[in-house]
Amino acid sequence: MSSAGAPRSLASSGQKSIQDICHPLSAEESALNPGSAGLILPNGTPVDTSSPASSSSLLNRLQLDDDLDGETRDLFVTVEDPKKHVSTMETYITYRVCTKTTRTEFDLPEYSVRRRYQDFDWLRNKLEESQPTHLIPPLPEKFVMKGVVDRFSEEFVETRRKALDKFLKRVADHPVLSFNEHFNAFLSAKDLNKRQGLALLTKMGESVKYVTGGYKLRARPAEFAAMGDYLDLFTQKMGTIDRIAQRIIKEQSEFLMELREYGPVYSSWSSFEEDLHDPLEGVSGCMSNCSSALEELTEDMSENFLPVLREYVLYIESMKNVLKKRDQVQAEYETKLEAVVFREDKKTAVPSDVEKCQDRVECFNADLKADWDRWENNKRQDFRQLLTGMADKNIQHYEKFSIIEVSMLLKLLRHPQNQKEINNIKPI
Amino acid sequence: MRVSGVPVVKWDKPEFLPTHTVSSVLILPHHDNINCLLKKMEISVAEAEKRTGKNAVNMQETYTVYLIETRPVDAASEGTNPALDSLWRRYSEFELLRNYLLVTYPFAVVPPLPEKRAEFVWHKLSADNMDPDFVERRRVGLENFLLRVASHPVLSSDKIFYLFLTEENGWKETVFETGFQAKADSRLKALNATFRVKNPDKRFAEMKHYGDELQSVISQLLRVRARAADRLYGVYKVHGNYGRVFSEWSAIEKEMGDGLQSAGHHMDAYAASVDDILEEEEHYADQLKEYLFYADALRTVCRKHELTQYELEMAVQDLTSKKQQQEELATGTIRTFSLKGMTSKLFGQETPEQREAKLKMLETQIEEGEEQVKERNAECDEFVKSAWVDIERFKEQKDHDLRESLISYAIMQISMCKKGIQVWNNAKECFNKM
Numbered sequence: 001m002s003s004a005g006a007p008r009s010l011a012s013s014g015q016k017s018i019q020d021i022c023h024p025l026s027a028e029e030s031a032l033n034p035g036s037a038g039l040i041l042p043n044g045t046p047v048d049t050s051s052p053a054s055s056s057s058l059l060n061r062l063q064l065d066d067d068l069d070g071e072t073r074d075l076f077v078t079v080e081d082p083k084k085h086v087s088t089m090e091t092y093i094t095y096r097v098c099t100k101t102t103r104t105e106f107d108l109p110e111y112s113v114r115r116r117y118q119d120f121d122w123l124r125n126k127l128e129e130s131q132p133t134h135l136i137p138p139l140p141e142k143f144v145m146k147g148v149v150d151r152f153s154e155e156f157v158e159t160r161r162k163a164l165d166k167f168l169k170r171v172a173d174h175p176v177l178s179f180n181e182h183f184n185a186f187l188s189a190k191d192l193n194k195r196q197g198l199a200l201l202t203k204m205g206e207s208v209k210y211v212t213g214g215y216k217l218r219a220r221p222a223e224f225a226a227m228g229d230y231l232d233l234f235t236q237k238m239g240t241i242d243r244i245a246q247r248i249i250k251e252q253s254e255f256l257m258e259l260r261e262y263g264p265v266y267s268s269w270s271s272f273e274e275d276l277h278d279p280l281e282g283v284s285g286c287m288s289n290c291s292s293a294l295e296e297l298t299e300d301m302s303e304n305f306l307p308v309l310r311e312y313v314l315y316i317e318s319m320k321n322v323l324k325k326r327d328q329v330q331a332e333y334e335t336k337l338e339a340v341v342f343r344e345d346k347k348t349a350v351p352s353d354v355e356k357c358q359d360r361v362e363c364f365n366a367d368l369k370a371d372w373d374r375w376e377n378n379k380r381q382d383f384r385q386l387l388t389g390m391a392d393k394n395i396q397h398y399e400k401f402s403i404i405e406v407s408m409l410l411k412l413l414r415h416p417q418n419q420k421e422i423n424n425i426k427p428i
Numbered sequence: 429m430r431v432s433g434v435p436v437v438k439w440d441k442p443e444f445l446p447t448h449t450v451s452s453v454l455i456l457p458h459h460d461n462i463n464c465l466l467k468k469m470e471i472s473v474a475e476a477e478k479r480t481g482k483n484a485v486n487m488q489e490t491y492t493v494y495l496i497e498t499r500p501v502d503a504a505s506e507g508t509n510p511a512l513d514s515l516w517r518r519y520s521e522f523e524l525l526r527n528y529l530l531v532t533y534p535f536a537v538v539p540p541l542p543e544k545r546a547e548f549v550w551h552k553l554s555a556d557n558m559d560p561d562f563v564e565r566r567r568v569g570l571e572n573f574l575l576r577v578a579s580h581p582v583l584s585s586d587k588i589f590y591l592f593l594t595e596e597n598g599w600k601e602t603v604f605e606t607g608f609q610a611k612a613d614s615r616l617k618a619l620n621a622t623f624r625v626k627n628p629d630k631r632f633a634e635m636k637h638y639g640d641e642l643q644s645v646i647s648q649l650l651r652v653r654a655r656a657a658d659r660l661y662g663v664y665k666v667h668g669n670y671g672r673v674f675s676e677w678s679a680i681e682k683e684m685g686d687g688l689q690s691a692g693h694h695m696d697a698y699a700a701s702v703d704d705i706l707e708e709e710e711h712y713a714d715q716l717k718e719y720l721f722y723a724d725a726l727r728t729v730c731r732k733h734e735l736t737q738y739e740l741e742m743a744v745q746d747l748t749s750k751k752q753q754q755e756e757l758a759t760g761t762i763r764t765f766s767l768k769g770m771t772s773k774l775f776g777q778e779t780p781e782q783r784e785a786k787l788k789m790l791e792t793q794i795e796e797g798e799e800q801v802k803e804r805n806a807e808c809d810e811f812v813k814s815a816w817v818d819i820e821r822f823k824e825q826k827d828h829d830l831r832e833s834l835i836s837y838a839i840m841q842i843s844m845c846k847k848g849i850q851v852w853n854n855a856k857e858c859f860n861k862m
């Protein structure tokens with residue numbers, strides 16, 4: 001999985017080499033067989049293989065980044081153990097954030113802190129402010145409609161935990177973002193004193209200017225224009241897929257409603273039959289089991305498929321903002337340059353602030369290009385996981401279904417009248 | 429696939445799943461009547477065709493005719509392949525045949541015809557009688573009807589039935605010549621009338637109740653099934669939209685493009701697969717419908733029993749009252765109040781000659797009445813005996829057939845799952861290549 005021409009990331013000392021980490025595809029295989037030998041990650045936490053969607057989290061835990069090809073990793077982060085906190089003012093969930101690292105930027109090799117969503121949000125804002133030339137990974141949606149979603153249900157909390165885990169891992173894998181001091185504080189500080197941010201903010205005051213530029217861009221370089229176009233089209237496709245998925249959920253739910261009616265009808269039929277009583281009861285039971293299987297499939301789409309899609313849409317929004325910022329920086333440079341070109345008599349040197357602008361543009365472009373490549377790879381991985389996960393869920397569903405039907409069939413065949421037929425059946 | 433009196437579901441095929449041909453609806457129980465027509469003759473409804481002609485009021489009409497093919501079994505088994513005899517019949521002629529059988533063999537649970545109009549339809553299925561799918565399913569249903577009659581221990585030896593299969597021209601006239609219409613009218617009228625039977629046979633009352641319940645539950649099942657079919661259709665077809673969007677998406681991707689594109693094709697295949705699935709399910713629905721109509725035939729037999737019982741009771745009642753009148757006249761005592769009695773009291777007794785005449789008349793009437801009671805009693809007994817034999821036969825057939833239907837339904841569902849797993853595995857392979 002090496003990408004030719006990928007920029008070398010910063011060298012760092014590490015413990016485990018890539019070879020010691022299980023190949024993601026083989027891990028996926030066993031993720032499909034729940035109860036298979038428990039996989040243990042290099043950092044000691046066991047792998048959650050309870051659902052194919054966890055193969056996505058498995059890969060996230062291993063996070064084989066193309067850019068780290070051949071490199072060893074020295075920073076491992078996980079989000080786990082959600083817990084409800086009830087205080088007089090509010091109820092909220094905290095997550096345990098565990099860090100293992102050999103980096104010298106950290107005082108200790110291990111950390112374990114409790115964080116809530118607010119804290120993750122704070123971190124992301126800080127990263128956006130302090131690293132404006134980079135693509136910051138997205139967080140799961142902040143607001144949830146109180147009436148519609150139960151914020152404290154196991155499913156919701158688990159979905160959120162997975163998304164937060166992915167967020168931190170992506171930051172941890174980023175050659176620049178992972179060294180950000182806010183990130184460090186987030187992982188290590190006992191109490192996140194968010195007012196610390198203010199002091200840092202004044203230092204990075206210039207970054208605010210990026211947002212309030214107001215300069216007009218002459219010509220966007222082709223590759224960045226292409227990025228913008230791609231993001232627009234991509235968002236469209238994501239929207240379409242989201243709508244299709246929702247439609248499927250709706251149709252499946254309505255089918256489920258009808259399926260649920262079969263059971264009672266067969267049951268009441270069996271009540272006035274003699275010979276057929278047992279077979280019909282069997283069919284009734286089979287229908288109920290089929291309903292449960294379908295319900296699980298539909299729930300999984302809502303809980304695992306749709307949130308990931310929506311995450312990407314959010315991601316793209318923030319990426320578009322970064323592109324806009326880049327445009328602003330370039331516009332500022334171009335405008336200033338133009339002014340100088342018109343004014344000066346071509347003998348004196350270019351003023352230093354114009355040079356600074358040029359630097360900014362070049363840095364921004366370089367950072368963005370590198371991050372774009374990273375994003376493309378992540379995106380590819382993410383969607384491969386998402387779609388194979390969806391395929392897996394459907395396969396599992398049909399397998400469950402056919403097991404139910406086969407058991408019903410065997411019950412039906414277990415009748416003296418059919419004994420002759422059973423003896424003639426040859427296995428598939 | 430021609431059915432010739434052997435079980436159609438073949439279990440000794442190499443595949444676990446029996447081949448599902450359209451005609452594989454009828455599965456005969458093992459110990460059917462050895463002498464029934466089906467053992468001597470192969471019967472099938474091979475084709476359907478549209479015809480136009482003038483109807484009874486001389487107006488143009490379009491109708492469908494069905495080709496009935498027959499061939500003697502013995503000749504075929506000897507290796508010589510005699511030519512098929514064939515003739516064309518339309519649905520109304522089948523109806524005529526069935527009505528004739530109903531009237532002529534009132535004790536028999538007469539096999540039902542396929543539905544006259546499409547019912548329990550889900551939106552994709554046509555309710556149009558001219559729709560080719562409907563016509564095809566009707567063809568199968570008509571063949572089924574003929575096979576059932578031909579394997580019935582009593583009905584299969586009926587001459588009119590034999591002529592239906594072999595004599596194209598003049599068959600209608602022959603049926604009418606039997607005069608069954610007259611019997612039909614009076615019996616039908618009686619059937620529709622409400623009457624109270626004093627001593628209903630418990631078994632028949634139970635059977636009638638069973639018929640009601642069976643009809644009700646199968647109707648419910650068919651209704652649920654129609655709605656479920658609609659929904660399932662929707663689920664599969666929406667997946668087709670994935671095909672389109674994956675294709676569009678692949679156009680803007682580099683490495684992911686191929687995987688997405690091929691996955692999209694599999695999603696299209698998945699969406700298309702629902703048509704076959706629902707067509708197969710339609711067979712199961714047709715099998716249920718047959719027994720829905722059979723329930724009605726069962727109830728008809730029970731009603732006819734009530735009728736014979738009622739007629740017997742009426743005859744007995746009539747005889748009893750006549751005997752009472754005789755006694756009163758003979759002894760001069762008026763036991764029961766009668767207007768005649770009162771008027772004779774008021775206006776004087778009759779003359780001895782009048783009394784004699786009356787007594788004589790009553791005597792003959794009582795003789796006739798006793799004959800009639802004897803006849804009706806015999807009729808009733810005969811009916812109960814024959815009907816109960818056929819009901820027992822029907823019960824066994826029903827248990828066997830419905831069990832087989834459930835089995836083939838399960839097999840069909842398993843096949844559907846297999847297809848689903850295959851498609852999604854294919855799609856997954858493509859996703860993995862992304």
